[in-house]
Amino acid sequence: MNAPARDTAAAPGRLAELRPLLSELMDLKRLRTPDHPDGLAAHGFRRAWAALASGVDPGAVALQETARAVAAVKLGGLDADVLVRAGLSPGDVARVLHRGLDAVAGPLEPDLRERLSLALTQTPDAPHAPPPAFVERLVHQPRAGATFPGRARLLVPPQEGHADHCYAVAVGAVLVSSRFGAAPSLPFLAGLSHHLFNAVLPDAGYGGEALLGDLLEPLMKRHTEAALASLPVRLSKVVRQALMLTGNVDSPEARAFNAADALDRALELEAHARAAGFTLRQAMEDLELIHPGPLRAFGDDVLREATVWP
Template sequence: MSAAAAAGASPAPGAAPAYLLPLLREINDLKRVRSAGRPASIADRLFASAWSRLVAGEDVARVAMATTAGALAANRLGDLDPPLLRQAGIGAEEVSVIRQRALAAVAEGLDGGLRAKLSAALDAPAREGRPPVFVQRLAEQPRAGATCPDRPRIVLEPPESHAEHCLMVAVYGVMLAPVYGADAPTVFLASLAHHLHNALLPDSGFTGEMLLGQALEPAFAEATRQALAELGGPLLAAVEDARRILPDAETPEGRAFHAADTLDRVLQIEQYLRGASTSMDFVLGDMALVHEGPVKRFQDAVLAEMGLLP
């Protein structure tokens, strides 16, 4: 991490925030963290929660900070969220302390002003409404994987959902907003809503989009219109306004969004490749799969006898 990053200073607008890459990688795994009795991944559920709060009339800035703070805390706590911790007999104040500790453990390199907002929003009271229908459809709609015209599709399992992608871009966007001098709530809302067309249209990737030709833009526009019709009043206006940043990277908000979108797309593929190339030496050595404890000597002996030690 650079000295400026360690001090909480923001790089110049337009700088590549390489010091954030390890944290971005780690948060990306929220697409793949699940627990008993809960549907889908943490990322899927954060996406639904964000829309639920927006529909209930919560301020976009408040939802953006609370959602991002929740994602960062879950980065270390996984699905040990307030309801489960309280059910396990931990008092509300101690739960808050635990979550603030988890947030602080991963947020050190973020902009100082952003860290303060995230800390304040982490356990703030929330209002919840009924999410639009498109939220569930995006959670059920898989991403296309890697496609390129005139080449066979590369199918990567398990696929991420469009809800997971949109949530991750929204969280990345909030984290990157200070880097580009962008308005974080605008980037967050645009990111949550940038794949509304896929609530109707399955994702055929770059290949399918090229084959649609002149029909592409009208089809996407109509599918988006149908999703937006589920919203009303101030939220509809706010979503339409935020989505104006999507077409280009000429504004600070556009740059923050496109940086977040690109990074999530590439890091999603990277995790497939990383998993496929992980060695037993790394898992047993660096990751201490069989870690220190009272029976480690026996465990190592078992592995040695079976020929499984590096």
């Protein structure tokens, strides 16, 4: 029998209920808008670090960013700023955002769903501090792909950046936290910060890092410390505490973070596999590419006449 510290869930089987939502969160890495050409995940990463550097409570940032990410699964770039700019009233903006959240929040525990719903429309003071300098480095530092010593690298385009991965892990850690009986704040921070050293060190993956041998850990520690030293003292202290969750599963919070990290790495590649295997039949039948409405019959006739789709 496994020791309690190795239990994968407080309630076995519950992670499977979250898988569809966690899978769809991968899309935020590749959804781009004119306002956010690096993608919605990179934008969330910047926004989270700017809020933290400005002194916003990490627990509030964790809930706000997770709520925004979950709503964006269906709404994409239609966030509060865009909807206000487009001319919607504050009440209409709130209704749209809550529809986005509610569309995918069914698998979440009622308490977490309620907290995310409240956080979604809270309007914290706009951060005055810019994101720390390492944030832009992580936005533009690509992930290595899947590597293993002695085997060829598996690299699938478009490459995700470290900000993409860290943001997805941070949000995922909040979503799985209740499965482990964990408070979400520290797992969220661990997700945001567990690759600080890659702001300086390009990612060589497991295969490349193995060649560094005993040089790897001191390098990682040195550059993590340099990034932490650039943060306000209070924030640096809590990020250090969060980073203690990495490399072990000795607490509910550590299990929540490490579960989200493992899930993101696998689901990222699953997203690429799903895209590579996509067929026109899925577009026409599963996604109803010619949408229901007054023009559907005409569209179907056009595709049939052009022998595109029977």
